[in-house]
Amino acid sequence: MKIIQKYILAATFLITTSMGVLSVAQARTPLVLLTDFGQADGAVSAMRGVAFGVDPQLNISDLSHQIPTYDIWIAAYRLYQTANYWPQGTVFVTVVDPGVGTERKSIVLKTKNGRYFVGPNNGLYTLIAERDGIAEIREIDEKVNRLPGSADSYTFHGRDVYAYTGARLAGDIIKFEDVGPVLDPVILTKIDYQKANRSGNTLRGNIPVLDVNYGNVWTNIPKSTLDQLSINAGDKLQVSIFHKDKKISTLVLPFENSFGGVKVGKPLAYVNSLLNFSLAINQGDFAKKYHVESGADWHIQVEKSASSNK
Structure with a gap:
């Protein structure tokens, strides 16, 4: 009986292994x-x-x-x-x-x-x-x-x-x-847009896309560039948003690690899942409230506010 069980186990192993090899091959x-x-x-x-x-x-x-x-x-x-x-x-x-x-x-x-x-x-x-x-x-x-x-x-x-x-x-x-x-x-055809850059204490970048489900505003400014200004959770940032050469709005926002850093309905700045600087309203639609859209001709300017508590 034990010999039969060994043969069954061996056969099962060979079949399983063969199926695995076949799956890889396909x-x-x-x-x-x-x-x-x-x-x-x-x-x-x-x-x-x-x-x-x-x-x-x-x-x-x-x-x-x-x-x-x-x-x-x-x-x-x-x-x-x-x-x-x-x-x-x-x-x-x-x-x-x-x-x-x-x-x-x-x-x-x-x-x-x-x-x-x-x-x-x-x-x-x-x-x-x-x-x-x-x-x-x-x-x-x-x-x-x-x-x-x-x-x-x-x-x-x-x-x-x-x-x-x-x-x-x-x-x-x-x-x-x-x-x-x-x-x-x-x-190769390329679309012109605002590259992310730093000039002194000012960061500039593009608003390439919106988080369509939640109305968050994503930028192309990477966390590594943000870090050059030593920005930490709780700091206040002055954020200006432009469409072409027209300023749409200027806001002073807290920088937080997550949406829960502010009360429900309040705006904030944060770093998104792609590790890029972004804007949101906790459980709200930032883009809709502040009339922000996205594309190659939308751009943003960020400065550490003089009112920052850090």
């Missing part, structure tokens, strides 16, 4: 989709269908399909916000493309940390390229990397070119070198 590079399509129609499903048609074993995920229509800047920030949490080798198919069918190039950008971004050269990769660096850019050769039978379609490159090429790359059907010819990185 694993695929993640293919991540980002669009402004919404999901009220079949556009996203069509892209997924094309990708699965290339390789039924693909590991397809969604970053978001709720990017505001035509908003290249917000899409660029969502890539910046999330890309580095995905494994090296991940392929991002990014389709916010108001210039579809025009002369803007279709490209695949490989970052220095080994992630791939498939989409139009229209500014989508501004923040990714600055933070992660460009290893190489290739133009998609549509004579090879285009959904068969789609040559007469000019307005859905997300399905016909980007999903198809991204799936072939993620499925290891093509190598990066097979995408198309190498392009000089200087051709």
Whole structure:
């Protein structure tokens, strides 16, 4: 009886081990989709269908399909916000493309940390390229990397070119070198915005995006820059918000480590989950109350207030 039990245990181990090896063998590079399509129609499903048609074993995920229509800047920030949490080798198919069918190039950008971004050269990769660096850019050769039978379609490159090429790359059907010819990185279209910087006791930066669920205002000023002014919990900060050259508001706010540092309904400054300077109202909507929006033309100025108690 003991001998039989040993054989059963050994067989179970071999089967379990074999299944584990099989699972590893079937694993695929993640293919991540980002669009402004919404999901009220079949556009996203069509892209997924094309990708699965290339390789039924693909590991397809969604970053978001709720990017505001035509908003290249917000899409660029969502890539910046999330890309580095995905494994090296991940392929991002990014389709916010108001210039579809025009002369803007279709490209695949490989970052220095080994992630791939498939989409139009229209500014989508501004923040990714600055933070992660460009290893190489290739133009998609549509004579090879285009959904068969789609040559007469000019307005859905997300399905016909980007999903198809991204799936072939993620499925290891093509190598990066097979995408198309190498392009000089200087051709990359970039969106101009206020970089985070310090001048004396003044910090300046951009308001790239709002925390859409709560109305918190996020900036691109990193904690490391904030620390240069020796700002600590309880300090008072003078914060001015601008849209283009127009000042929207100036406030004196306490800097706190978390929302509970102030009473419910009161505003504060804090460092968000990306370790960037941000503004909020405890259980309220800062952006709505103070008429703040976001984008490349919104910026902020921060100074340590003379009324600070530190």
